[in-house]
Amino acid sequence: MHRVSKPLIVGIAVIFFGSIIVTEFKLYELIPHIDKMFHVGGGFIVAWFFIRLWTDHFKSFKKFQSFIISLSLAALVGFLWELAEYSTSLPIFTNYPIFSHYLYIGSITDTLGDLFADMFGAGLFTILRFCFKSTEENIRQLTP
Numbered sequence: 001m002h003r004v005s006k007p008l009i010v011g012i013a014v015i016f017f018g019s020i021i022v023t024e025f026k027l028y029e030l031i032p033h034i035d036k037m038f039h040v041g042g043g044f045i046v047a048w049f050f051i052r053l054w055t056d057h058f059k060s061f062k063k064f065q066s067f068i069i070s071l072s073l074a075a076l077v078g079f080l081w082e083l084a085e086y087s088t089s090l091p092i093f094t095n096y097p098i099f100s101h102y103l104y105i106g107s108i109t110d111t112l113g114d115l116f117a118d119m120f121g122a123g124l125f126t127i128l129r130f131c132f133k134s135t136e137e138n139i140r141q142l143t144p
Helices: 002-024 034-053 054-059 063-087 097-102 108-142
Strands: none
Touching: 002 034, 034 054, 034 063, 034 108, 063 108
16 A cells, blocks of 8 residues: 555545636636646556556566556546546436536547546656656666
C-alpha cells in the first residue's frame, strides 16, 4: 500500500478539490476545455498509480510494452469515469442532483476527447519516467 499511497492521495485530492473549485467558481464557463486538463492529469496519475502498484512487473517489460500498458490502463479508467458520467443522466439519478452537479455529461465527441486526454497524460508520465529513470541510471553508473 505504501507504494501507491502518493498517487492515490494526489488522485483523490485532484478529483475532490478540482471538482469543487471548478464548479464553485464556474470555471467550465470561463476556461474552455478545462476538463481536458483534468483528464490529462488523471491519465498521468493513473499511470503513476499502476506503475507504482506493479513496479516489479513493469521492470520486466520493454519500454514500448510499458507505454502501451499505461495507455490501456488510462483508457480503461477513463472509460469507467465516462460511464459514471453517463450514468448520472439515467432516471434513477435525476432525484440526486449532486451527481449531475459534479459529473458533467457531454457528447460523444467530448467523451472521445476525454479518453484521448487520459491516454495523453498516461503517455506523458511513461515517457517522463523513461527519461528520468535513464538519467538516474546513468548517474548511478558514473558514481563509484
